[in-house]
Amino acid sequence: xxxxxxxxxxxxxxMPNRTPEEMQAMSKRWMDWIGSIAAQNKLAGVGNRLEGxxxxxxxxxxxxxxxxxxxxxxxGGYSIVKADSYEAAIELxxxxxxxxxxxxxxxxxxxxx
Amino acid sequence: MELIPxxxxxxxxxxxxxxxxxxxxxxIETAEDIASDTFMSATQTWGLQGIxxxxxxxxxxxxxxxxxNFLHRQATFNNKVIPETALxxxxxxxxxxxxxxxxxxxxxxxxxxxFAICHPSIAPEAQIGLxxxxxxxxxxxxxxxxxxxxxxxxxxxxxxxKEKLREENIPIALPGMAEIDDRLAIVLATLYxxxxxxxxxxxxxxxxxxxxxxxxxxxxxMLVENKHTNKPPVNALLxxxxxHASRFEARLNRNGEMILxxxxxxxxxDADLISKGGxxxxxxxxGTQLSRYHLEAAIAYWNTQKDDTKEKWENILQLYNQLLQIxxxxxxxxxxxxxxxxxxxxxEAIIEAEKLNLTNNHFYYTLLGELYTGIDNTKAKQHFEKxxxxxxxxxxxxxxxxxxxxx
Numbered sequence: 423x424x425x426x427x428x429x430x431x432x433x434x435x436x437m438p439n440r441t442p443e444e445m446q447a448m449s450k451r452w453m454d455w456i457g458s459i460a461a462q463n464k465l466a467g468v469g470n471r472l473e474g475x476x477x478x479x480x481x482x483x484x485x486x487x488x489x490x491x492x493x494x495x496x497x498g499g500y501s502i503v504k505a506d507s508y509e510a511a512i513e514l515x516x517x518x519x520x521x522x523x524x525x526x527x528x529x530x531x532x533x534x535x
Numbered sequence: 536m537e538l539i540p541x542x543x544x545x546x547x548x549x550x551x552x553x554x555x556x557x558x559x560x561x562x563i564e565t566a567e568d569i570a571s572d573t574f575m576s577a578t579q580t581w582g583l584q585g586i587x588x589x590x591x592x593x594x595x596x597x598x599x600x601x602x603x604n605f606l607h608r609q610a611t612f613n614n615k616v617i618p619e620t621a622l623x624x625x626x627x628x629x630x631x632x633x634x635x636x637x638x639x640x641x642x643x644x645x646x647x648x649x650f651a652i653c654h655p656s657i658a659p660e661a662q663i664g665l666x667x668x669x670x671x672x673x674x675x676x677x678x679x680x681x682x683x684x685x686x687x688x689x690x691x692x693x694x695x696x697k698e699k700l701r702e703e704n705i706p707i708a709l710p711g712m713a714e715i716d717d718r719l720a721i722v723l724a725t726l727y728x729x730x731x732x733x734x735x736x737x738x739x740x741x742x743x744x745x746x747x748x749x750x751x752x753x754x755x756x757m758l759v760e761n762k763h764t765n766k767p768p769v770n771a772l773l774x775x776x777x778x779h780a781s782r783f784e785a786r787l788n789r790n791g792e793m794i795l796x797x798x799x800x801x802x803x804x805d806a807d808l809i810s811k812g813g814x815x816x817x818x819x820x821x822g823t824q825l826s827r828y829h830l831e832a833a834i835a836y837w838n839t840q841k842d843d844t845k846e847k848w849e850n851i852l853q854l855y856n857q858l859l860q861i862x863x864x865x866x867x868x869x870x871x872x873x874x875x876x877x878x879x880x881x882x883e884a885i886i887e888a889e890k891l892n893l894t895n896n897h898f899y900y901t902l903l904g905e906l907y908t909g910i911d912n913t914k915a916k917q918h919f920e921k922x923x924x925x926x927x928x929x930x931x932x933x934x935x936x937x938x939x940x941x942x
Binding site: 450453456457458460461462463465468 | 853855856857859863871872875887890892
């Protein structure tokens, strides 16, 4: 088993304002999905969600606002799962609720060295 | 004479904790011998002369005398055989032979022993054995009975554990504030195991099983009573134990066989223990730490609510989702999937169940059988039959056979 980082990306500026009920339903989908991975004993780290704000620091000492200077998509969070292969990691990622919100999941193998 | 077994149960552990604390682990066998001899004397003397007016005080006096004689002999030995040591010790402290069997010292000694026994360098299995012997005053036979193993095995296990206590020079003391949380975690894990040993044991000796559970609760309550150890996870664990223990009478039939949750007679649930469970669950809801005991206690709370509401199953599902993130266990994964079927429907639960891949576990196939029942009865039957081939105990087999008959 290797560890894979799942990075959740979406254009959060396009996310409509949600009612509390919709937010609750969304949160349940995330919890059920993470719970499903944990129930398969394939969760290496639940990870974190990131705030929508951010700063980008460049080599010439300029600092810009927002984590997404050039692209509209930003990272909303990450988790680490255990899998035997990219194919198996992708199977786990398929249930991620962000896919239904127009977002995507980047799957990256974590180097063991 | 019913009094002596009763007193043995309540007083042996107090005497041994105080003596062990006083003598140190080097003389743990002496402490055990003195405690046992005290009860031997009681049996002989009381048999001849009748029961004294204050039996407990009588026991304490005899134990104190025996301990004093031992300390005296030891000091004499040291004086004669190892004169330099004697000179050095006599200069600072005169040998004190008095043994303090006051209620406060009994409690302090027991708490300190609890932390000493549940030391990280002692293996969990040995911690359980030592706890039963020293903290609970169980006889070797009773421990062997609870573990369904031979007396010699338990004796060997305890012997090795005591050697370890000596080799590691483990202090009999409460840990300092800096390490109390880490050390407490081990104590709680041991108490949890002790409780589970009683609750899920396959031993047919119902009395011993129940005693194991109540001993675990008693020790946990001692931690709640002490201001240094009265922490949220301790209350959560006690709450969990109360909720589980409330079903003790309902979950076993007359032959000591398991009765499934759905088929339990709820009038046999102990309302007093359920309300105590609720009390300690409230007490545990402080601070920022969410332990597995908090989650398990909350699940146990919902299980005391017999009605099959959407709210109940959604809560149980989310609690299992969190619990599995803290610590994976096959049984939690299976229970989570059952809750999922109740909260989100069987179709989703079947997909999730098949991902669990617990193919050597008969509960896995029982769950799949349950989920397929009413959706695809042929498949349901196949799963139940697979479960039947993997089940080991007669009760498990009968339960599965009943389910097959129902289809």
